[in-house]
Amino acid sequence: MKEQTCAFCASGIEPGTGTMYVKNDGSILWFCSRKCRVSMVDFKRNPRKLKWTERYEQKILTGGRSRRQEEAGNSSSCLIFHFFFFYC
DSSP states (O other): OOOETTTTOOOEOOOOOOOEEEEETTTTTSSSSHHHHHIIIISSOOOOOOOTSHHHEEEEEEETTOHHHHHHHHHHHHHHHHHHHHTO
Protein backbone atom coordinates (compact mmCIF):
# COMPACT_ATOMS: atom_id res chain seq x y z
CA MET A 1 0.00 0.00 0.00
CA LYS A 2 1.44 3.38 -0.93
CA GLU A 3 1.85 6.29 1.44
CA GLN A 4 -0.74 9.05 0.96
CA THR A 5 -0.30 12.79 1.50
CA CYS A 6 -2.74 14.96 3.39
CA ALA A 7 -4.94 17.09 1.12
CA PHE A 8 -4.70 20.02 3.54
CA CYS A 9 -1.27 20.15 5.17
CA ALA A 10 0.70 17.99 2.68
CA SER A 11 2.26 15.81 5.37
CA GLY A 12 2.70 12.09 4.83
CA ILE A 13 0.09 9.60 6.03
CA GLU A 14 1.29 6.15 7.02
CA PRO A 15 -0.68 3.15 5.71
CA GLY A 16 -3.52 2.21 8.05
CA THR A 17 -3.93 5.71 9.47
CA GLY A 18 -5.71 8.87 8.39
CA THR A 19 -9.18 9.50 7.01
CA MET A 20 -10.45 9.12 3.46
CA TYR A 21 -13.09 11.73 2.56
CA VAL A 22 -15.14 11.15 -0.60
CA LYS A 23 -16.90 14.19 -2.06
CA ASN A 24 -20.20 14.02 -3.96
CA ASP A 25 -18.42 14.43 -7.30
CA GLY A 26 -16.36 11.30 -6.61
CA SER A 27 -13.04 12.95 -5.79
CA ILE A 28 -11.12 11.47 -2.87
CA LEU A 29 -9.32 13.54 -0.24
CA TRP A 30 -6.99 12.03 2.36
CA PHE A 31 -6.54 13.74 5.73
CA CYS A 32 -3.95 12.98 8.39
CA SER A 33 -6.07 14.26 11.31
CA ARG A 34 -9.46 15.61 12.27
CA LYS A 35 -7.87 19.04 12.56
CA CYS A 36 -7.00 19.02 8.84
CA ARG A 37 -10.38 17.65 7.76
CA VAL A 38 -12.38 20.21 9.74
CA SER A 39 -10.15 23.07 8.58
CA MET A 40 -10.62 22.20 4.91
CA VAL A 41 -14.14 20.79 4.69
CA ASP A 42 -16.04 22.69 7.39
CA PHE A 43 -14.14 25.97 7.74
CA LYS A 44 -12.80 26.18 4.16
CA ARG A 45 -9.47 27.54 5.33
CA ASN A 46 -6.49 28.20 3.08
CA PRO A 47 -3.57 25.95 4.14
CA ARG A 48 -1.02 28.48 2.86
CA LYS A 49 -2.11 30.94 5.56
CA LEU A 50 -1.70 28.58 8.55
CA LYS A 51 1.80 28.32 10.01
CA TRP A 52 1.43 24.71 11.18
CA THR A 53 0.98 23.30 7.64
CA GLU A 54 3.74 22.27 5.27
CA ARG A 55 2.06 24.24 2.49
CA TYR A 56 2.79 27.41 4.48
CA GLU A 57 6.48 26.47 4.49
CA GLN A 58 6.38 25.88 0.73
CA LYS A 59 4.90 29.35 0.26
CA ILE A 60 7.66 30.92 2.38
CA LEU A 61 10.44 29.07 0.52
CA THR A 62 9.16 30.12 -2.92
CA GLY A 63 8.53 33.71 -1.85
CA GLY A 64 4.77 33.48 -2.26
CA ARG A 65 4.89 32.82 -6.01
CA SER A 66 4.66 29.46 -7.71
CA ARG A 67 6.78 28.44 -10.69
CA ARG A 68 3.80 28.82 -13.01
CA GLN A 69 3.23 32.40 -11.89
CA GLU A 70 6.90 33.25 -12.39
CA GLU A 71 6.97 31.74 -15.88
CA ALA A 72 3.67 33.37 -16.84
CA GLY A 73 4.80 36.70 -15.41
CA ASN A 74 8.04 36.72 -17.39
CA SER A 75 6.53 35.65 -20.69
CA SER A 76 3.54 38.00 -20.46
CA SER A 77 5.74 41.00 -19.70
CA CYS A 78 7.88 40.18 -22.73
CA LEU A 79 4.80 39.90 -24.92
CA ILE A 80 3.50 43.23 -23.69
CA PHE A 81 6.89 44.79 -24.30
CA HIS A 82 7.08 43.39 -27.84
CA PHE A 83 3.53 44.49 -28.54
CA PHE A 84 4.27 47.99 -27.25
CA PHE A 85 7.57 48.14 -29.13
CA PHE A 86 6.18 47.15 -32.49
CA TYR A 87 2.99 49.22 -32.43
CA CYS A 88 4.14 52.56 -30.96
